[in-house]
Amino acid sequence: MGTVGIAAVFLLSALILITDLTSAQDYMLEEKSECHYNNGTERVRFLRRYFYNQEEFVYFDSDIGKYIAKTELGRFVADQFNSDKEWMEYEKNNVQSFCVHNYGVLHTVTADRRVKPSVKISVMASGDDLYRHKHSLICNVYGFYPVGIEVKWFRNEQEQTTQVSYSGPHPDGDWTNQLLVDLETEIQKGDKFTCEIHHRSLESPLRVEWKPETPDSAKNKMVTGIIGFVLGAIFIVVGLVLYLRSQKATSTIRVRGTEAFIPN
Incomplete structure (x- = not known):
């Protein structure tokens, strides 16, 4: 935002505290910057909108060239901003420095991007x-x-x-x-x-x-699933039996080998 922009935000916060002291202890200040493009960058509109406790109270419109108040609080803030020549020049330049610049940056990333659904x-x-x-x-x-x-x-x-x-x-x-x-x-x-x-x-x-799905096709799928489950269970049981037998045979051979080396 730069030094001018930071100073303006501090000024805006101070103005709100001064003009609305009843809720100064608990409030939310929100700022949104918007760029509206028509046929690329042939016609660009820049908006800076301010919200106080989720209610928009003042905004800058580059098409008009000044701040417009939407509430009583916004009228006081708009008068202060519009009288600041340096800040107003900064806001008007955002059409080029912010909107047109960002359009070029984002356009290079998104213009040719295609993702299939x-x-x-x-x-x-x-x-x-x-x-x-x-x-x-x-x-x-x-x-x-x-x-x-x-x-x-x-x-x-x-x-x-x-x-x-x-x-x-x-x-x-x-x-x-x-x-x-x-x-x-x-x-x-x-x-x-x-x-x-x-x-x-x-x-x-x-x-x-x-x-x-027809009832027959659904029934066939169910039967196929049951058959697959049964066959899978059979293979598991057979594999387990063969494994246990092989383990038992290996244990017997080891015991007999040990007995052969025991001295008389």
């Missing part, structure tokens, strides 16, 4: 019978960058445009984003649902399919 489909059943109730099919698209993305639902290759809702996209905190797309629909035997994703990181649309 991952996709997971899940179903939220509203009843025990999959084929008698409406359900929500959720296409969870996550881990993608940049944020621009398009997600479509298809049922038997027919795009679904109704009963579709979107949640996001929202940042995951690791420079990637996440989006949930919900399709509320009835499910019939033989249906095939497809979540289709269009994103700049993909050479062609990513399509992930989901089909409802």
Whole structure:
């Protein structure tokens, strides 16, 4: 921020203490600097906003060129800041020194960055019978960058445009984003649902399919799992028996070898 900026923050704190002594013992002062870009850096707007106990009371707008008060406290602070020529010159220069400069730095890191999305489909059943109730099919698209993305639902290759809702996209905190797309629909035997994703990181649309399991397929999976469990248990038991036998045989040989060296 520099010497001028630090001095301004101290001045602002002092002004608040002077003008609002009733809560001077316990308060929160927050400052936010914002850059708003239009078509790159052709038109840049710089805002410095101040909050007192989570309420914005004054802000600087580079488009206007001065501080604007939003509360009675802010009016007094704005008058003090606007009368400081050195500080006002500093704030106006932030369009170039802060916004344009940081745009160039961040743009070199993010402009060409592409991260392909991952996709997971899940179903939220509203009843025990999959084929008698409406359900929500959720296409969870996550881990993608940049944020621009398009997600479509298809049922038997027919795009679904109704009963579709979107949640996001929202940042995951690791420079990637996440989006949930919900399709509320009835499910019939033989249906095939497809979540289709269009994103700049993909050479062609990513399509992930989901089909409802039939009772027979679910039963077959259960039987296969039981058989696998039984076979695994048999192998473990057989291996344990062979191991114990080998250990017993080794012990017998060692005992007999020792007896052969005992003198008469």
